[in-house]
Amino acid sequence: MSSPAHRAASPPYVVVGAGFTGLLAARRLAQAGHAVVVLDAADRVGGQVHTGIVGGRPIDLGSEATHLMYPQVGALIDELGLRESMVLARPGTSWLWTPRGLRPLPEGVGPAGPTRLRPVLRSRVMSLPGLVRAGLEPVVAGRGRLPAAGEDDMAVGDFVASRFGRQVADRLVDPLLGSLHSGDVRRLSLRACAPSLVPAATSGASLLRASRARSRAGARPGPAVSFVAWPQGLVALTDALLAGLGGLAPGAVEVRLQHRVTALTPSPDGYRLTATGPEGPVHLSAAGVLLAVPAARAAELLRPVVPAAAAGFAQTPAASVATVVLGLPPAPVRRVPAMRANGLLVPSTEGSLLKASTFLSNKWAHLEDTGVFWLRMSAGRYFDERLAALDDDALVDHLRRDLRRFTGLDVHPDVVAVRRWPSAMPQLLVGHSARVAAARAALAAALPGVGVAGASYDGVGLASCITSATLIAAEVAAGGGRLGAPDPERTR
Numbered sequence: 001m002s003s004p005a006h007r008a009a010s011p012p013y014v015v016v017g018a019g020f021t022g023l024l025a026a027r028r029l030a031q032a033g034h035a036v037v038v039l040d041a042a043d044r045v046g047g048q049v050h051t052g053i054v055g056g057r058p059i060d061l062g063s064e065a066t067h068l069m070y071p072q073v074g075a076l077i078d079e080l081g082l083r084e085s086m087v088l089a090r091p092g093t094s095w096l097w098t099p100r101g102l103r104p105l106p107e108g109v110g111p112a113g114p115t116r117l118r119p120v121l122r123s124r125v126m127s128l129p130g131l132v133r134a135g136l137e138p139v140v141a142g143r144g145r146l147p148a149a150g151e152d153d154m155a156v157g158d159f160v161a162s163r164f165g166r167q168v169a170d171r172l173v174d175p176l177l178g179s180l181h182s183g184d185v186r187r188l189s190l191r192a193c194a195p196s197l198v199p200a201a202t203s204g205a206s207l208l209r210a211s212r213a214r215s216r217a218g219a220r221p222g223p224a225v226s227f228v229a230w231p232q233g234l235v236a237l238t239d240a241l242l243a244g245l246g247g248l249a250p251g252a253v254e255v256r257l258q259h260r261v262t263a264l265t266p267s268p269d270g271y272r273l274t275a276t277g278p279e280g281p282v283h284l285s286a287a288g289v290l291l292a293v294p295a296a297r298a299a300e301l302l303r304p305v306v307p308a309a310a311a312g313f314a315q316t317p318a319a320s321v322a323t324v325v326l327g328l329p330p331a332p333v334r335r336v337p338a339m340r341a342n343g344l345l346v347p348s349t350e351g352s353l354l355k356a357s358t359f360l361s362n363k364w365a366h367l368e369d370t371g372v373f374w375l376r377m378s379a380g381r382y383f384d385e386r387l388a389a390l391d392d393d394a395l396v397d398h399l400r401r402d403l404r405r406f407t408g409l410d411v412h413p414d415v416v417a418v419r420r421w422p423s424a425m426p427q428l429l430v431g432h433s434a435r436v437a438a439a440r441a442a443l444a445a446a447l448p449g450v451g452v453a454g455a456s457y458d459g460v461g462l463a464s465c466i467t468s469a470t471l472i473a474a475e476v477a478a479g480g481g482r483l484g485a486p487d488p489e490r491t492r
């Protein structure tokens, strides 16, 4: 381990990308006693965590909430001192659009399918033959297992369909998991997108039987509502990540915005980065580098130095998505029965541009204003080209038409905000985890002390990014400390 004097003399660690992952990684490196410089191409920190001011109100236009079912989320909230100020989502129905119209999302259904059949039965989301097929899961569970060892993977939609029938995949998993990833459940990886199902997939154990055994043993399902947000928006999280870590000294973080990193090369004391800043090109030395950028950007930076790693990362495409927030007059909204819920999910089979809507003023107490009903709509899926062809006005009109079709709501908005997210949602396609592991191995062999972290590699969502940032920051720190002059042969 290096002494404080040695660390002060060493170049800083550089984190490329000041999104949620990059900020947390910078915090972890600083906590380990390193000086850290964070570079981001944008003019603000946060990346896909972006609280905008809409109609005078802070409203999230990117990530909108996180979930306490993940232990690392609760731990980070405590570390940042944000538990007192957090707001829990109100309990309430979320609608699911089905061929039979709106149905309440059954209890016990997660992104990867049902854990209990009774609520699915009661919700009437499924047809009778669909329900009968779903009930056969314990009988068919042992068929078509995924090999435990090795790199075999399958589509999460195909796994669920093989267990519960195609209707469960189409009516429940597609609008939940598919919508969350803005992707196609017939192509998204089981290992990368639903890792909790992998043990059952490899062992052939029945998911329904396991759930019944848990209930018999007296295990209660966790609290139904554990989505959390903050009144000032999710910017609370990104602000708190950097609080108290300012200045350029051991254990401190310096953030430089509007610095797009264009090159990364090995150098005798570690690495050299080139960035384009507001005043022209900037060069920086780094003891180690953590790339907290989307896979396509990491591939661009690594292509000249580690083409094998770049080729692996380049195989994670991304979907463009958009968020539209409407401020509506509350009285006419409240007269529409379907609007007495927390939101709506629409399966891709419906062909609508609208994939989900959150009725913000119902879901969050802090967004229940007397004069405005806040509503958020999400659009964009990997296989859908329509978003790019619509300008903002056409997009808003289109989404409002979709919402009217599903809920009957036809109210003119007083406030409209549109935020587009080009190539933002990584598509963790079948084989993703093995491809990323191989690319990481090639990177570690060629450039010790350089790592990639974030949603493109370790999973979409803030909870996955917490794990990714923490693990990779530790790896980068370990590799960076061991640097000698990199072997030029190994970077080919």
Ligand SMILES: Cc1cc2nc3c(=O)[nH]c(=O)nc-3n(C[C@H](O)[C@H](O)[C@H](O)COP(=O)(O)OP(=O)(O)OC[C@H]3O[C@@H](n4cnc5c(N)ncnc54)[C@H](O)[C@@H]3O)c2cc1C
Residues within 6 Å of the ligand: 016, 017, 018, 019, 020, 021, 022, 039, 040, 041, 042, 045, 046, 047, 048, 049, 061, 062, 063, 064, 065, 066, 259, 260, 261, 262, 292, 293, 294, 297, 321, 322, 323, 421, 424, 425, 453, 454, 455, 456, 459, 460, 461, 462, 463, 465
């Ligand atoms: C609309 C939307 C809604 C979402 N809702 C939720 C939700 O409710 N809950 C949830 O948990 N997750 C949600 N997510 C997903 C979650 O926000 C992301 O998985 C997470 O924020 C990704 O963080 P990241 O730091 O890995 O990447 P990013 O946030 O994409 O950050 C990458 C950063 O790298 C910078 N960058 C890129 N290239 C360069 C370069 N060459 N040089 C310098 N900087 C560069 C970018 O400017 C950016 O700031 C949502 C995502 C979107 C788009």
